[in-house]
Amino acid sequence: MEKGHGCSFSGMVSTSTLSCTIVVVTLILVRILYVILWGSRPFGRRATKPLITLIVLGSGGHTAEMLNLLVVLQKDRFTPRFYIAAATDNMSLQKAQLLENNLTAENGTRVRNTAQFMQIYRSREVGQSYVTSIWTTLIAMIHALWLMIKIRPQVILCNGPGTCIPICAIAFLFKELGIRWSSIFYVESIARVRRLSLSGLLLYKFRMADQLFVQWPQLQRKYPRATYVGRLM
């Protein structure tokens, strides 16, 4: 590319630009590798303060399973809680609100309920073609970015449908950039006995979840980095 001795100014600029680009790209790759390989270590120090928690709800059976988990979760450690469901899902947020209302009733009026409920654009409807899904997933990602900036969760709980992928991808991106290190916990649905769902597979392959839980031993054998926890339902 260079003419003659390479002493021309434009020649020097293009060399240094090239070098800079290589350095930056290398740094980015190193950072990505670091987060993927070492980002899932458990926290060394003990958690003492409650953690901002984001709960991603899916339709139908997914919500039932998540609520089952939330019932036994220590609420004082995971608060304030933010619930996100797909915009087309009418029932899930209602069910979550019911759970939160029952909590307040149990604790008496002293505990002020800080739970918040939001909707997100869905990346893919059941049966939607994969081609149009690319576009809708992009919109969902932008919406997810907006919500994540608002909430900045420290813990993300999700269990299944495509609704959680944009959220987890953004959380992973934040990790890359060093913004808000959120721990992502994914519980694969009890309906998945022999194969992971698409969401689960994405999170597993790209190591986006800090812990990926499966409910059947067959899945643990097939995906060794997953953690078998038995049946939740």
Add this chain to the structure above:
Amino acid sequence: MADRAGDDDKTRRVVFVTVGTTSFDALVKAVDSPTVKQELFTEGYTHLLIQMGRGSYVPTKSEGGSSLAVDYFTFSSSIADHLNSASLVISHAGSGSIFETLRLGKPLIVTVNEDLMDNHQSELAEELADQKHLYCARPQTLHQTVADMDLNSLVPYSPGDATPVTKLINRFLGFPDD
């Protein structure tokens, strides 16, 4: 798993069919077929109640008496009451319906919808059938399953437990063990 005597004066034995929020015409048609209805009546069931969801096939109502009484509805906010008063449940393969029924200790036949693409639901139904917690059928084979079933051979389902997951999550985050 059989009805307890004295629960209902009229010895009403209801078969409750549910398709959840889906459309599952093949199941509703199969259940509404003379063969299956006759088989159920022969086995001592008196009423058939069908929750048909978004399906387009409408069953024929019937008063019953010398045959099975048939009724149907599309949706309800909670099917818990219907599940509770049923003597037999025939359900689509949605995990919500399956576990809600199993946790109530009701005998269950799960029917897999073969028209669904990527039928991962059948994995769960087959696994639970292997463990003898329920019967698994297809709409075409439903009458055979009803004829051959032995509800006393079903193994009761013990509900799962979410606390192992919470323990692991807490430990990962560095919270002290309870």
